[in-house]
Amino acid sequence: MNHATPPLPALEQCYEQADVGTLLADARVLAVIGFGSGFAAADDPRVVRVALEPLAAPCVEVWRGRAPVRHGRAGDLRWSSDGDYLFVAIEVAEVDGDIERASHDAYRQLLAFVQASATPHWLRLWNYFDAINAGVGDAERYRRFCAGRARGMAQWLAGSYPAACAIGHQVASGNLLVYGLAAREPGTRVENPRQLSAWCYPRQYGPSAPTFARALRSAAGQFFISGTAAVVGHASQHEQDLAAQLAETFTNLEHLLAAAHGRFGTDALLKAYVRERDDGAAVAHALAQAVPGHAGALILGGDICRRELLVEIDGLQSLAR
Template sequence: MSMPMTEPDALVRFGYEQAPAELLLQQPDVLAVIGFGASAALPSDPRVLRVGLEPVQASALEVWRGVAPVHSGRDGDLRWSSDGEHLFFAIEADEAAHGGIVAAAQYAYHTLTAFVSGGSTPHLLRLWNYLDAINLGDGDEERYRRFCDGRAQGMRAAAGTRYPAATAIGRQDGVRVLQVYGLAARNAGAAIENPRQVSAWRYPRQYGPTAPTFARGMRTSAAQLLISGTAAVVGHASRHEDDLDAQIEETLANLDSLLRQAAVPDAQLGAGSLLKAYVRDAADAAVLEAALRRRVPRLGGLLLLAGDICRRELLVEIDGSHHAAS
């Protein structure tokens, strides 16, 4: 049975903009302003978040625009803004204050799911997770696996098996603060899985005691797809270890497959696609950008960030949004 979705004219619009954050926040439809890296000039406002990932090139601000005038506020550690149809929310959990990454993730997800489910925009569509040293630790003690444990504990009651699209990337700044932000809406989206990949929540035990809880994508309307973090994984296995070019091509093949599966108009990357690309080694960014510009010459927007991928052998990950070009 299909889930109800927002109408095409009631969508959050995502973009990369160079205007000062203070000027953007004066515009009534601005739902969120997200800056990247330590040098981003950002005011204190519930709609503003500084993400602890450094841009590899001159960075723009990521701007979310709603469909009506926005109001905003804070609820304890959680900041939020809403246009009545959509909700931006963000929470930062200091690991030391909570006793480690498991408890920090459990706290963040329990807090955000309780807040979201209790309001008029109860449907989680998209989540981003950024944590330091994501690959530190061996076996089940790896920090990413421990984060997955805490995330599942925190969101179990609210999510069931209907998971939002999501990204999890490692900060490289040594700051042990878990950052989680996301988008919820009055109407549910439709989760999309990639036929080239095993659904993340069905990963076998070799990847940890708790499988990652996210969908490969979320269609918010007939014309818009929110794309989860995507890498060179086929089935459930990583491909092309230590081969950057091959990993880029496999990642793009996965993105192409996901867009076809979502059955959105213009089901290929292009002018309606806004991408964030994460590279483990900042020196690889030029190769990745050249490949993307070659494959998608009319790409709508690209932001390159230095960040660790959730599997040690993976060198690159890409997420974003796609909307049928007007």
């Protein structure tokens, strides 16, 4: 008798304008992610509110599996799973503004829970917290976050990290929010040949290099793209020039997809983080020009991890298996 494990099915992800209660009535819904002060989060482990304001028509991000979803809470963690994928989220209040401690605590709990599950392979992580650029030198909050994350991820080997992004709230929340996606099958990490791998960044960027892959290709052929900006090698390009930064960012995205033998198509699902609210329309237009016919794009007000950068883009693209 053949007991071979079936192939990992693709996770369905989309942007919708729909009532949260209606979405949660679907037994296949793994996660509902809303954005900004106008989103009323339901008291359900599958629902997360990100404190970034939409700069275009508000909508929610919806993840659906292929089987009925179980969900619950484990201490500070919220989780849901369909057996193929695991959604997990944690929100940690900063104590006396200590983002390093909050980051370490969040990652320690996340990793322990996911590793003990039947879906132990990380694909993607999202990180959102206040005042990401505040502080000077090694006291900058992004650098402190990276230090705490690195300690929380100490058991991971360099080069085995999932895709990720870290974005700053523009209105204080007092909390670090981390949520992520894991699967029962491991993915394949992909790096951008134009960029130095983040974990190899030189000391000038802080005592702990960022611990993420540029992208990760799942066993289902889905390509999870990390937050991508106008960085070549390890250096930021085109300081304070939005048009030039967008062009450089799209060049990076094209090279990243090419490294996985893919390209953007009509099922591309994109998310842009924009430092200046007045730049939202220009970024939306640039996305439409660079990825015509894409499946959807969210434009959110958020601070990028480097002060000189004005925009960062991440997303999901299906690739041929």
